[in-house]
Amino acid sequence: xQSVTQLDSQVPxxxxxxxxxxxxxxxSVSVYLFWYVQYPNQGLQLLLKYLSGSTLVKGINGFEAEFxxxxxxxxxxxxxxxxxxxAEYFCAVSEGGGSYIPTFGRGTSLIVHP
Amino acid sequence: KAGVTxxxxxxxxxxxxxxxxxxxPISGHRSVSWYQQTPGQGLQFLFEYFSETQRNKGNFPGRxxxxxxxxxxxxxxxxTLELGDSALYLCASSLAxxxxxxxxxxxxxxxxxx
Numbered sequence: 001x002q003s004v005t006q007l008d009s010q011v012p013x014x015x016x017x018x019x020x021x022x023x024x025x026x027x028s029v030s031v032y033l034f035w036y037v038q039y040p041n042q043g044l045q046l047l048l049k050y051l052s053g054s055t056l057v058k059g060i061n062g063f064e065a066e067f068x069x070x071x072x073x074x075x076x077x078x079x080x081x082x083x084x085x086x087a088e089y090f091c092a093v094s095e096g097g098g099s100y101i102p103t104f105g106r107g108t109s110l111i112v113h114p
Numbered sequence: 115k116a117g118v119t120x121x122x123x124x125x126x127x128x129x130x131x132x133x134x135x136x137x138x139p140i141s142g143h144r145s146v147s148w149y150q151q152t153p154g155q156g157l158q159f160l161f162e163y164f165s166e167t168q169r170n171k172g173n174f175p176g177r178x179x180x181x182x183x184x185x186x187x188x189x190x191x192x193x194t195l196e197l198g199d200s201a202l203y204l205c206a207s208s209l210a211x212x213x214x215x216x217x218x219x220x221x222x223x224x225x226x227x228x
Contacts, residue, residue, distance in 0.1 A: 032214050043118070043219030045206055051214055090157065094213040101170050102213065104149075104157040 002027040002093050006105035014113050015083055021108045023078040023091030033074040034092040034102065035065055050074065051096075084093060085091070086112045116140065118220035120205050126226045135223045139186050139207030146171075148180060151202040151222070160203075161187055162212055168211065176183040176199040186197060192225075198225045 007022040025031060032051050036044040046058025054068040064075045074091060088109050094102040119138045125205055127133050139146050147170075148160040159172035163182035180190040186207070202224050206217040 012122070013123075034216075036219075043206070043221050044217070046216045049214075049216065058200065096213065101159050101162070102217070103159075103170065106156040 002031065002103050002114075003043050004091050004103050004105040005104065006089075006091055006094050006108050008108050010109045010111065012111045013081055013112060016080050018079050019077065019081050019085075019090050019110065022106060023074045023076065025072050025074065025093045025094060027072075027092075030096040032094045032096055033065075033067060034075050034094075035059065035063070035074070035102075036090045036092060037061075038088040038090065040087075044092075047076070047089075072107065081110070081112050083112050083114060085104055085110060118205060118207050120203075120219050120220035120223050122223060123221065124224045124226075125155065126228065127195050128228050129195055129197060133195060133196050133225060135190045135192075135203055135205075135225075137187070137188045137190070137205030137207075137220060139205075140218055141216070142209070143207035144186055144210055144213055145208045145215070146182055146186060147217065148188070148190050148210070149204040149206065150174075151204055152200075157204070160190070161196045164210070164212075195227045197227050199225065201225060 003026045005024045034049045035047040038044045050067045087102045088107045091105040092102045145164045145207040147162040150158045182188045202222045202223045206219045208215040
């Protein structure tokens, strides 16, 4: 069965600084990977996903992530954050051809300070 | 296009009672999933319905049940409520393939059990 680890529960950063949110997964088969964002009092919204092909995936709001199979990682990056990026970020994995159920990480709270 | 809607948004119940939550997916989406979100456990998958049939199920007791109607609307029922059932319950819809399609989340129903 797959599992997801988000290594940081909270990441504080100043506005306009770059940020990286880390995600590692464990799976014995090929995987599909996702990053979702949750703003206060809202449901989750997809930022980006990796299914196959190019390992660098670009998403909405200037975010991108890189799939690294050898390190079983899918870290999320943004070169310059805004106050409005303050939110909870979730990494998720599902197994291609295996379990159809996505497994979500515990989440990383991104706090952007002015 | 209207998003995923959930009703009610807030519920307060007492132990031993039962509760029914409702979810209307995005038009054209056939898969509806339910998640329980708590600070301690994160997002936990409850079950998924597809074409009125439960297709996937998470590790929750039988007190948690659901159904899907012919118009894809879904309901989730929790019987004999316990204090530990207090959580945000999220509904998500997707086109068809839970493992690779984007999930569109509703704002959730906040259930408090006293």
